[in-house]
Amino acid sequence: MRITGARVFVGGPGKNYVTLKIETDVGVHGLGDATLNNRETLPAAYLRDYVVPNLVGMDPRRSEDIWQFLYRGAYFRRGPVAMAAFGAVDMALWDIKGKLAGMPVCDLLGGRSREGAMVYGHAAGADLEDLMDSVASHVERGYRAVRVQCAVPGMAGYAVPEARGGAGDFITDFGGIRSKVEAWDTGRYMRFMPGALAEIRARFGPELHILHDVHHRLLPREAAEFARAVEPVGLFWLEDPTPAEDQDALRIIRQHSTVPLAIGEVFNSIWDCNRLIEREQIDFIRVAATYAGGITHVRRIVDLAALHHVRTGFHGAPSHSPICMAAHAHLDVWAPNFGIQEWLVLGTPACDALFPTEHRVEDGMLRVSDAPGLGVEFDEREAARYEYRPGSHPVVRLGDGTLWNY
Structure with a gap:
């Protein structure tokens, strides 16, 4: 062959x-x-x-x-x-x-460890009430876990709509290669967000899993202070509190807080995260099957993580096609140390037409089909409708113009 x-x-x-x-x-x-x-x-x-x-x-x-x-x-x-x-x-x-x-690929990996895998969606708001409405919409659709992002008064924040009720991809701009500029003010964020997270917890009760992504914006001491401030909220995880390059920063956070930490969506191999896992400085590893070299290599990361009480939380933003998400789905139902799955791409009519699949999300749980292989196909006739469009992420600057971490 x-x-x-x-x-x-x-x-x-x-x-x-x-x-x-x-x-x-x-x-x-x-x-x-x-x-x-x-x-x-x-x-x-x-x-x-x-x-x-x-x-x-x-x-x-x-x-x-x-x-x-x-x-x-x-x-x-x-x-x-x-x-x-x-x-x-x-x-x-x-x-x-x-x-x-x-x-199905999950059977080749060793078979299913569970019947379904919990997923989380993204709730975002142009203000706190707008965010509350977005969270409520997710709960009504059966989500048991929701990532929450909110505009900070006087500052847009990260991955939030410009106006109330806004929807869609708040990150990629297909207007061209040149990046737009977003503003960041750490002080405003630190004063606002702990209270906002507390209000979300008070509104939706103790059963909802609440996740929050800082997106590398804080310095180590600031991240430690923030983590300690949000401990009473009982977050499912705090994601990327500091830039991923400085892994020792997570030691400082660990010394001051017990908030679960999730990191790794920008990592490309086991050698980027093996020390973090072995030192048990994180609780969830966020690598993706695409960026981390496929199922073969991610499986090695999962096995290492299992030895050190670290669970999976694979990246699943619209950065990945339904094919990558199918790979995640099979890893999710197999991995004995599964944690949660970010899930944002499957289920739209356009995606289903291009990538037919029987994988589905019901009541906040991912159900993996028994179809052979990854369980996703690709319609080349449908693909002919699309072509490459230049796009960009924004960049972030402080009030004085200093370029900051995106």
Whole structure:
């Protein structure tokens, strides 16, 4: 059995999804996701120019050897562009093997540890009452866990609508490559957000799991103070309180607070997070199957985390296509140390048309289908409706113009 070719597609509804389709001489194909948000053309070119020519003629069943070939053979290793490309290949190979075996990928991993996986959605508001309405909407739809983000008076905040009742992707701007500028004021945030989180808890009671993302905006001492201030809220987790590059900052937070910490969505390998996990400085690891090199490599991270009481919380923002989210779904129901799954992409009519699937979310739980492989297909006729659109993330500056952490 041999790989005969592979094609790369860029485009999608509201996102520039990078989809890899690997084809074989037995007529079985596999799908992978290489979407690198706002840098999508880079992993697409890496795949077309360097990876695919090497794949042709290889045995797709030898996914471990192919992963090692891609990673060790590159010499200059890691980084989001290369790992997104490798992740797409690895997902596609697992998809092929599942189809050959007539089994879902979770069965190839060792079978299900649970019948469903708890997911969380994003609630956001232009002010606190607007956020309360968004949280209530999620609760009414059956969510048991909600990430909450709110505009701070005098400052927009992070990932919030500009006006009450706003909806959609608050981050990516498809107006062009040049980034818009957002303002940040740590003092305003520190004075406002603990009280806002307390009001959300008071309104919705103790059963709702509340998550909050600081998005790398605080310095270590500030993050420790903030974590201690929000302890009474009983957060499910506090995400990315400090920049991920300074992992020792989490020690300072740990010394001052017992709030569960979640980090890792910008990590690309086990070598980015093995010390954090071994030192038990975090409670949830947030890597994604795309950016962290696919199922083969993420499985190693999950196994290491299980040894140190760290649970999974895979990144699942619109940065990932339904193919990556299907890979997460199979890891979620298998992983003995599963925590929660961010889930924002499947279920829209446009996505379902491009990526048909039977995976579904019901009552806040992800139900993984028994379809062979990843359980997601790709409609090339539907894909022809889309093309690449340049887009960008905003950048953040302080009041005096200093560039700050995004």
